[in-house]
Amino acid sequence: MPRPRSLTPAQLASAALAVIDRDGLPALTMRAVAAELGTSPMALYRYVADRDELEALVVEEVLSTVDTAPAADGSWPDRVGVMVRRMRLAVGRHPAVVPLLPVHRHRSPTVLRWTEGVLGVLAEAGFVGTRRVVALRALLAYAVGAIQLEHLGPLSGPGTTTMAALPVGEFPHLAATAADARRVGPDEEFGGGLDVLLRGLAVDPD
Amino acid sequence: MPRPRSLTPAQLASAALAVIDRDGLPALTMRAVAAELGTSPMALYRYVADRDELEALVVEEVLSTVDTAPAADGSWPDRVGVMVRRMRLAVGRHPAVVPLLPVHRHRSPTVLRWTEGVLGVLAEAGFVGTRRVVALRALLAYAVGAIQLEHLGPLSGPGTTTMAALPVGEFPHLAATAADARRVGPDEEFGGGLDVLLRGLAVDPD
């Protein structure tokens, strides 16, 4: 019988995401999101307990677009590879939220479903017990790390240029590798590393 | 002839690190660091341009303890493994700074020297061109991601317990794997994933 709600959590999430995409992560404030929705800052607290919960909503909004069904075709490394790439693609559409992912990852239902999907493929491939735990965590660690590296310090960015200009006497390999790195695109970088990891899983003797 | 400085950047860094270790990362404020040093907040701005630069100082303080000389003995995967583990050990002594690492990593001279060391071993092992770039980035991605996972969402933490209690109907593999995960220690988790990656590099056909 009371007054009905005028907003949905999804509206909150997409307003917050719009702010981030437009003005960057530091611009994500309760006031900015309220303004985006044409409401007052305090009204948001009817929907989220605090700013932290709003961030979690944003993370889930970004991740909710990934297909969590186990990939269907190909060898098991290919199938796992497809699932990891799906996660990367979803994040790539909103690069500015990257720093929020490691912090709120564990609260996301999508991550749970995605993990279940990956584990299903690994299980079919014969991974059990500790070996499956290690495989999953390695894939997760690589995905989290590589996505962050890609957006916080890309090979195409100024860091690489700086390294390429380093004194060759003190940093011979670094200077040479940085020069090489400018010719490696983000897809090649991510896919190359992922392939290395999957190959390692495939030959795992344990 | 002017008045000499009464603090060193190293003193700033270790005071900031003391604050973080004692009260956590959110407690890292200009005011708190100033209090730690018995000075006023604004005095810090004679040494750093802004809070960001203070964070960079903390990161370098933490990383400066890692031995960046190329590991000497063993096969090249063992040698690379030793260097990655050194990085993890240094970070492990100050877990609360983990969220700062991905952001300030590229400014650290220690990271530059460490990278040079790793590249040296990879070069001796025959890695050149794109293949060496991909190998380095994969190692970096794994290290960054695994260290974060370890401290932001450890296998021994509440997240794993929550997953173990998930409805078995909807998440059969996840529930089972989470139960297994409670028996995997952090060293085994990190080392296992690292070994997978190194094995993948060793069989890399390109």
Added chain:
DNA sequence: TGCCGTAGGCGTACGACGTACTCTTACGGG
């Protein structure tokens, strides 16, 4: 020995943040 220029350190203050508390207001069921 004394003074003076330089730069270090401090006090004050401002705007923006998250959010606690209180009041007002709009709705839907009797």
Added chain:
DNA sequence: CCCGTAAGAGTACGTCGTACGCCTACGGCA
């Protein structure tokens, strides 16, 4: 039609980073 309930707005407080300007301690020179 009216009243109970919960939604939303207004106000305000404490904390943050840090801009600005003043005071002061020091080392070199007279």
